[in-house]
Amino acid sequence: MAQASGLTLLSPEERNPLRTSTFGTGQMIMDAFNRGCRRFTIGLGGSATNDGGTGMLEALGFRFMDNNGKLVLNCCGEKLSEIASIDSSKVSAELLASSFIAACDVETVFYGEYGATKVFAPQKGASDSDIRILENGMQSLASNIFREYGIDLGEIAGSGAAGGTGGALLTFLNGKLCKGADLILNAARFEDIIEDSDLIITGEGRIDCQTFCGKLPSRVLSRVSDKGIPVLAIAGIVNLSNEDICNSGFASILPIQPTPASPEELAAAMHPSAAAENIRNTIINYLH
Numbered sequence: 088m089a090q091a092s093g094l095t096l097l098s099p100e101e102r103n104p105l106r107t108s109t110f111g112t113g114q115m116i117m118d119a120f121n122r123g124c125r126r127f128t129i130g131l132g133g134s135a136t137n138d139g140g141t142g143m144l145e146a147l148g149f150r151f152m153d154n155n156g157k158l159v160l161n162c163c164g165e166k167l168s169e170i171a172s173i174d175s176s177k178v179s180a181e182l183l184a185s186s187f188i189a190a191c192d193v194e195t196v197f198y199g200e201y202g203a204t205k206v207f208a209p210q211k212g213a214s215d216s217d218i219r220i221l222e223n224g225m226q227s228l229a230s231n232i233f234r235e236y237g238i239d240l241g242e243i244a245g246s247g248a249a250g251g252t253g254g255a256l257l258t259f260l261n262g263k264l265c266k267g268a269d270l271i272l273n274a275a276r277f278e279d280i281i282e283d284s285d286l287i288i289t290g291e292g293r294i295d296c297q298t299f300c301g302k303l304p305s306r307v308l309s310r311v312s313d314k315g316i317p318v319l320a321i322a323g324i325v326n327l328s329n330e331d332i333c334n335s336g337f338a339s340i341l342p343i344q345p346t347p348a349s350p351e352e353l354a355a356a357m358h359p360s361a362a363a364e365n366i367r368n369t370i371i372n373y374l375h
Contacts, residue, residue, distance in 0.1 A: 088249050089133030091115050092142075094211060097135055099350070102212030104137035104221060105165040109252055113146025120182055129256065130267060131191040131249035137164045137208050137221050139197070139228045140255025148178040149259065164250070167224025170231060175259065182260075189256045190267030191248035192302040197240030198225040203247030206297075211250075225251060232258050268306035277310060286338075287311060287318045288370060294322035294340055296331075308336050321369055323356065343369045 089095065091111035094102065116127060136142070141151060141162035151159040154171045162170075175183070196202050204213070204221040213221060228251075229240045238258050240246040245264040246254030256262030281287060289307040291298065299305045304320045311318060317338035325332075325342040332340045343365035344356055355361060 088112050088129065088131055088136075088252065092136050092249075093133045094135040095133065099212070102135060103217075104135065104208050104211045104213050104250065105217055106163050107136045107211070108138055108142030108161070108163045109134070109136045109140055109250070109255075110142035110146045110162075112252070113143035116143070117146060120179070120185070124185075125181070126186040126188075128188045128190055128270070129262075131189055131253055132267070134249035134252065135211050136252070137204055137211060137213070137225070137250035138162055139164075139167055139203075139225055139251035140249075140253075140259075141167065141170070141228070143252060144173075144255055144259055147182060147260075148175075150174040150177060164221045164224060167221070168227045170228055173231065173235060173259075185260070187256050187260045187262035188270075189245070189248065189253050189262050189264050190270050191245045191253050191264055192267045192300075192306075193248050193297065194244035194300050195247035196243060197246040197251050197254045198222065198229050199241050202241065203249075203251045206247070207250065229254075266301055266306065268301065268303040271303070272306065272310065277307075281311065281314070281316065284316050287316055288321065289318060290321040292322060293324045293326065294320060295324075295326040299335070304337075312336070319370075319373060321366060323353070323362075339373065341369050341373060 091114070092109045119127065145151070145162050151162055151170045152172045152174065153159055153169045159166055159169050195206050198204065202225065204218055204225055208218050208221055233239050236258050240254040243254065243257065246257060253264055257264055287307060289304045291302060291304055294304065308318050320337045320340045321343055323343060325340055327340060356365060
């Protein structure tokens with residue numbers, strides 16, 4: 088999703104989850120489908136969206152109608168409350184029969200206090216008033232889904248991933264929600280490659296309380312908890328208290344940025360060469 092509907096594709100001024108859409112993700116799926124793909128694994132990280140996956144579904148042929156039977160076009164977060172019914176009759180039967188795995192590391196649900204909007208929309212540019220509009224829309228869409236499919240996405244962990252795209256894949260494409268971290272660790276034969284390790288280094292862009300809700304660093308830590316191997320976590324930004332870090336189970340949690348940085352400095356630090364140098368220096372200083 089980050090390649091088609093990602094936050095980093097937008098400038099700060101363009102970030103508006105009322106208007107952003109997962110339509111591009113749906114286009115990528117259709118392109119792969121038209122090339123013969125029938126098994127899809129979709130990474131749900133890094134999205135700029137909060138449209139409940141409706142843009143993606145629209146690109147796949149799903150149609151959304153309002154109370155008057157009129158099509159709701161160009162689906163996005165601010166239009167969710169307009170949707171009264173969902174029509175899949177124009178969607179390819181072969182696409183509906185395809186296999187979909189949604190790789191997600193968060194346990195966020197579709198709506199509610201711990202739902203997609205309230206947890207992640209502020210990071211995507213939503214104001215307090217935007218959050219109210221988006222949350223009302225997500226609850227409205229979830230009510231339609233419950234009425235038509237009997238699925239309560241407010242009770243399903245991971246359904247709120249990528250602004251609700253996890254729930255859309257689960258509901259409309261019979262997708263399976265899997266921990267992305269475990270999927271990658273299994274593919275990499277993690278237990279085999281760490282067998283003789285003295286130290287494991289893991290990390291992500293930002294380490295905060297969400298990290299411990301199933302994201303990669305926490306999954307790495309849990310999978311070596313009985314092996315006695317220390318785990319160092321590094322991140323572009325660490326937003327934890329010293330007490331949280333001490334109680335985390337990691338040998339240490341370190342930011343690769345040496346001092347608090349401005350948005351411009353953070354943007355420059357994301358360049359691959361700059362990031363590599365910061366990572367190298369952080370690990371060397373830790374080992375010394």
